[in-house]
Amino acid sequence: MANERVLQAVAYFEEGNADLVPLHDMGLTAADLDEILELVAWGDKASLEVKDAVERLYEARLAEEEKAGLAIPLVVVKEERRGRRRLLVMLAAIGALLVAVIAWRARHP
Structure with missing residues (x-):
């Protein structure tokens, strides 16, 4: 079950928003970003370009967490x-x- 921040981010992207700054402000983990990537209706309600940007953010966050010893x-x-x-x-x-x-x-x- 997705947490509230993930659900907010999914709704944000499905409304057509493309700015990633709110994701940084929400303090999402790599696991949260992975859930967002799975839940958003990419190509239908949100652009594929935004999906690519979120994937890059996910990879960067995962690398940060691995470096800090927090990755699962x-x-x-x-x-x-x-x-x-x-x-x-x-x-x-x-x-x-x-x-x-x-x-x-x-x-x-």
């Missing part, structure tokens, strides 16, 4: 979540297949 390996967390979703989908598919086989066998003894 976000990619690992995201991959772990994706793995859980994939596992859940796979188990649901196997369960559905088992139910179908049991139903078929019940009708064709």
